[in-house]
Amino acid sequence: MTVEEKLGQLQQLTWNPDTGPGEGQNEKAREAAAKGRLGSVLNITGAKECNDLQRFAVEESRLGIPLVFGLDVIHGFLTTFPVPLAQGASFDPAVVAADAEVSAREAASWGVHWTFAPMADVSREPRWGRIAEGSGEDPYLTAELTAAKVRGYQGDDYSEEGRIAACAKHFVGYGFPEGGRDYNTVDISERRLRDVALPPFKAAVDAGVATVMASFNTVNGVPAHANPHTLTGILHEEFGFDGFVVGDYNGVQELIPHGVAADGSDAAALALGAGVDMEMVSTTYADHGKELLESGRLDMERLDDAVTRVLRVKARLGLFENPYTDEDGEIAKPTRTARRRAREAAARCAVLLKNDERTLPFGKDTASLAVVGPLGDDTQELHGTWAGPGSRMFPAVSVLEGVKKAVPDAKVTFARGCAVTGDDTGGFEKAEAVVRAADAAVVVVGEKASHSGEAASRSDIRLPGVQEELIRRIARTGKPFAVVVLAGRPLVLSGIVEQAPAVLAGWHPGLEGGNAVADVLFGEVNPGGKLPVTLPRAVGQLAEYYAHENTGRPYDPDNKYTSKYLDLAHGPLFPFGHGLSYTTFGYSRLELSDESVSAKAVRDGHAKVGVTVRVENTGRRKGDEVVQLYIRDKVASIAQPVRRLRGFERVALEPGESRTVSFELGADDLGFHTNDPSGELLVEAGEFTVYAGGSSEAELHTKLTLT
Numbered sequence: 001m002t003v004e005e006k007l008g009q010l011q012q013l014t015w016n017p018d019t020g021p022g023e024g025q026n027e028k029a030r031e032a033a034a035k036g037r038l039g040s041v042l043n044i045t046g047a048k049e050c051n052d053l054q055r056f057a058v059e060e061s062r063l064g065i066p067l068v069f070g071l072d073v074i075h076g077f078l079t080t081f082p083v084p085l086a087q088g089a090s091f092d093p094a095v096v097a098a099d100a101e102v103s104a105r106e107a108a109s110w111g112v113h114w115t116f117a118p119m120a121d122v123s124r125e126p127r128w129g130r131i132a133e134g135s136g137e138d139p140y141l142t143a144e145l146t147a148a149k150v151r152g153y154q155g156d157d158y159s160e161e162g163r164i165a166a167c168a169k170h171f172v173g174y175g176f177p178e179g180g181r182d183y184n185t186v187d188i189s190e191r192r193l194r195d196v197a198l199p200p201f202k203a204a205v206d207a208g209v210a211t212v213m214a215s216f217n218t219v220n221g222v223p224a225h226a227n228p229h230t231l232t233g234i235l236h237e238e239f240g241f242d243g244f245v246v247g248d249y250n251g252v253q254e255l256i257p258h259g260v261a262a263d264g265s266d267a268a269a270l271a272l273g274a275g276v277d278m279e280m281v282s283t284t285y286a287d288h289g290k291e292l293l294e295s296g297r298l299d300m301e302r303l304d305d306a307v308t309r310v311l312r313v314k315a316r317l318g319l320f321e322n323p324y325t326d327e328d329g330e331i332a333k334p335t336r337t338a339r340r341r342a343r344e345a346a347a348r349c350a351v352l353l354k355n356d357e358r359t360l361p362f363g364k365d366t367a368s369l370a371v372v373g374p375l376g377d378d379t380q381e382l383h384g385t386w387a388g389p390g391s392r393m394f395p396a397v398s399v400l401e402g403v404k405k406a407v408p409d410a411k412v413t414f415a416r417g418c419a420v421t422g423d424d425t426g427g428f429e430k431a432e433a434v435v436r437a438a439d440a441a442v443v444v445v446g447e448k449a450s451h452s453g454e455a456a457s458r459s460d461i462r463l464p465g466v467q468e469e470l471i472r473r474i475a476r477t478g479k480p481f482a483v484v485v486l487a488g489r490p491l492v493l494s495g496i497v498e499q500a501p502a503v504l505a506g507w508h509p510g511l512e513g514g515n516a517v518a519d520v521l522f523g524e525v526n527p528g529g530k531l532p533v534t535l536p537r538a539v540g541q542l543a544e545y546y547a548h549e550n551t552g553r554p555y556d557p558d559n560k561y562t563s564k565y566l567d568l569a570h571g572p573l574f575p576f577g578h579g580l581s582y583t584t585f586g587y588s589r590l591e592l593s594d595e596s597v598s599a600k601a602v603r604d605g606h607a608k609v610g611v612t613v614r615v616e617n618t619g620r621r622k623g624d625e626v627v628q629l630y631i632r633d634k635v636a637s638i639a640q641p642v643r644r645l646r647g648f649e650r651v652a653l654e655p656g657e658s659r660t661v662s663f664e665l666g667a668d669d670l671g672f673h674t675n676d677p678s679g680e681l682l683v684e685a686g687e688f689t690v691y692a693g694g695s696s697e698a699e700l701h702t703k704l705t706l707t
Contacts, residue, residue: 005063006307007289008037010272012070012246012280015044015053025281029053036061037286039278039310040114040246042070045389047325050111058323066323068314070246073115073164074133075099077106078390079334079511080383081342083452083488084119086349086507088135088532089579091626092650093148095345100152102338103388105162111325113317114165116213116246118149120200121170124545126533127180129456132385132488132508134175136532137545137576139196140645143203150207158210159318168204170215170248172230173197177217180542182457186217191638193219194673198234205239210313212245214276216254223258225251226267229677231275238679244277244309253282264288269297277306334394339512346509346516348624351529352502352580353493359480359502361523361582362440368411370434371400372474373444374420374467375486381420381446384508385453385488394511399444399484402514406522413438420448421465428473435474441481442521443474443500449508452488461491461539468495475499484517490533494573505531523582528624528650530579530695534572541568546576546696547641577628577645577695583619583655587627587700590692599706603667603683609704611663613692617653626650627661628698630691631669636684640672643696665690670706 001009011032016024032038033056044050050069057067075081081099090096100118107115119133122142135142146168153166173193177184188197201212212235215224224230225247235241252271255261261270268284269292279285292298314320334342352360362369375381379395404412417431418424435441445467450456462468463485472495474481482502485491486509496503504527506517519525536544555570556562564570593610601607615627629647633640647663671683688704 001063001307003290003293005036006303007286008032009039009065009307009310010278010285011038011283012040012042012278013038014281015041030056033057033067034060036063036065038067040068040070042280044069045071045110045112047109047111047327047330051324051327054323065311066314066319068113068317068319069111070114070116071107071112072117072386073103073107073112073388074117074386075384076342076390076510077103077110077388078331078394079106079338079342080387080391080396081510082346082349083132083384083508084134085132085136085488085532086509087345088141088145089351089505089507089529090345090348091141091530091648092348093144095348096145096148097152098341098345100149102341104153104164106331108162108164109325109329109331112164113319114167114211115153116167116169118146118166118168118204119170120146120168120204121175122196122200123175124543125175125177125180126461126490126536127457127459127542128175128177129182129452129458129489130454131175131490131533132452137534138532138547138645139199141532141648142200146200147203147207150204150209154208154210159316165210165313165317167211167213167246168201168209169213171201171212171224171235171245172215173219173224174215174217180457182455183216186219188219190675190677191673194679201235202239205241210243210316212241212243214245214247214251216248216251218258223255223260225276226255226260226270226274228274234679236275242309243313244306245275246278247271247276247280249280250282252276252279252284265292268292272298272302272306277309334390334511342510343512343516343519346513347519347525349507349509349529350516350520350527351505351531352527353505353574353578354497354500354503355580356501360482360504360521362521364407364522366407366410366439368438369403369407370438370441371403371412371414371444372417372431372435372441373470374416374418375446376400376414376416376444381449382486382509382513384449384510385456387449390511396511397514399442399514399517402518403442403521405515406518406524417470418466420446420467423466425466425469428470431470432473432477435477435479435481438479441474441479442484443471443481444484444486445471446486447488447491449488459539461489462495463491471496471499482521490535492536492539494537497573526582526621526623527579528581528626530577530626531574532576534576535574537573538568541565544572547644549639550642575696577626579626581623581625583617583621583623585625585694586616586618587613587693588616589614590690590700590702592690592702592704595703596705596707599683599685602670602706605667609665611647611665611690612660613700614658614660615651615653616658617655620655622652622654624650624652625694628693628695629663630696630698631665632689633670633672634687634689636672636686637682638672638674643691645696
């Protein structure tokens with residue numbers, strides 16, 4: 001290959017589906033493909049359109065190397081599943097895999113080879129809009145679900161029909177921006193980087209992820225696109241990743257405003273030298289790569305390594321044998337099976353936050369029901385942020401429609417009450433009237449899709465507009481009612497919880513969202529979802545997360561000089577792992593295979609500790625419980641979190657049925673990283689507390705000693 005052809009393989013350009021003036025990089029992409037100076041295009045879809053562009057590369061270029069087509073397939077292509085944060089609430093890898101499998105099949109039929117998902121970023125910052133794209137605040141949960149999604153997209157062989165290559169993003173630390181503002185500075189210690197931010201990426205690599213995307217942020221002053229410590233030292237050398245790293249949109253060029261590169265030549269040298277193999281949209285590699293080689297600022301070995309990585313993924317995709325997509329096989333609409341899986345997923349993601357006096361489930365014999373609220377009849381916002389092209393083609397099932405289907409003999413009335421945003425209360429009177437005339441009410445509130453996701457940070461994460469006031473007015477009617485919150489992020493729900501007897505977090509639930517919500521409201525599905533994030537009492541409380549360190553002055557209500565707020569009750573509104581059911585569960589018999597074991601044996605991988613706990617359905621109906629295992633290292637050379645999730649399993653139990661759930665604790669569970677850049681993992685002698693239960697506030701515990 002010539003130098004120009006090699007640099008071409010490292011170039012990704014973006015496609016604009018609208019032709020004519022302002023079509024973006026379309027013509028540039030055609031010309032570069034025909035000359036063999038283009039490796040990839042993003043944002044192009046449609047089997048014919050992809051094939052037409054592919055022919056320039058395969059049939060007109062000297063070497064005929066095919067292009068790889070990428071797209072943000074985040075939680076659905078034609079069939080929208082719940083947003084990823086909602087999927088985190090399922091605590092169920094099968095839910096995540098179902099989304100990926102359906103999405104891959106649909107996207108591949110449209111010519112897409114590669115998705116920029118899953119997002120493996122752990123985040124404890126609900127003001128950050130992109131928290132919607134991840135699995136929440138915990139590294140263990142995020143790692144398990146990230147690996148499941150990689151396997152769902154790629155299968156055992158991502159060259160097979162209906163599979164696509166995955167991309168773990170954003171590497172690394174993107175979920176910890178100062179102030180919750182997107183793209184902002186990240187200042188994170190080495191140990192927190194390794195114990196919190198990196199585990200999901202390691203899980204993705206272990207699951208065989210094809211590619212990784214660099215993040216926009218700095219990490220301790222070094223932009224992620226120019227960070228050899230993370231991209232080369234950790235990702236390639238420690239993790240053994242053999243796929244390629246793609247930059248984020250214009251991320252290489254943005255090294256200039258970051259202030260670490262003077263110009264495009266500097267940016268290219270830094271990014272390619274650090275380990276970014278493919279440049280997205282900006283063209284510094286193609287523009288300056290040859291001169292960098294000639295000047296010695298870039299060596300041929302590194303260039304060849306990057307090209308090899310790109311070609312390896314293309315070969316694994318089977319593009320050299322099958323560069324074209326069958327245009328007759330393009331899936332036209334969500335199938336009945338895809339809709340069923342999306343509906344099941346959305347119901348498994350719902351979290352029942354509050355249910356006083358057994359307000360829910362509503363009886364199917366309810367004679368009349370009012371549905372009120374600005375999202376009650378919505379068919380668009382339910383798709384959520386980063387929804388695929390299907391969101392523009394197929395309206396979501398509204399909650400109103402779902403309720404009507406669930407109770408076809410009931411009189412169902414609707415009043416919007418107010419808009420999602422704004423201060424107009426003119427619709428309150430009608431909303432109150434329809435509630436007074438009904439036996440019960442469902443109040444559907446929340447965010448718009450655009451209120452979360454990329455570039456959608458919010459300083460105030462209460463319900464927008466006058467929605468809280470609407471709920472207060474409905475409460476005054478005295479009628480039983482449930483609030484359904486549809487959002488892409490954790491919201492401050494203190495004002496709602498004070499007023500409503502029942503609150504259901506439905507998230508942005510996707511195409512079948514209204515049916516899924518109705519399934520839960522009327523008891524067709526017993527809710528079993530759990531919070532993958534802590535719900536704070538107030539914005540000023542952030543960051544509020546369960547795995548915090550104890551401090552030298554932990555909270556004491558009787559001592560002013562301890563860690564607390566003067567004007568706010570201590571602790572979260574709802575803790576990580578919380579979620580109610582229409583039945584109840586009891587825990588007992590928490591036992592260890594060994595109460596004492598050698599720390600050295602654990603560290604060297606020669607010993608693990610088995611943990612078992614018995615969970616019983618103590619209620620009157622079948623239900624799901626997420627059994628959660630936490631540990632606490634009571635005394636360590638570096639202060640440790642008060643609890644760390646180290647296992648979970650979602651189980652379904654009949655009334656009176658019990659099950660013994662088993663876990664295993666090894667070095668990764670009982671150890672922790674130091675601030676040594678080499679990644680030192682310590683497993684120290686000492687006492688651990690092992691907890692099991694239904695949330696991060698589980699009380700059942702036992703003692704483990706490492707000697």
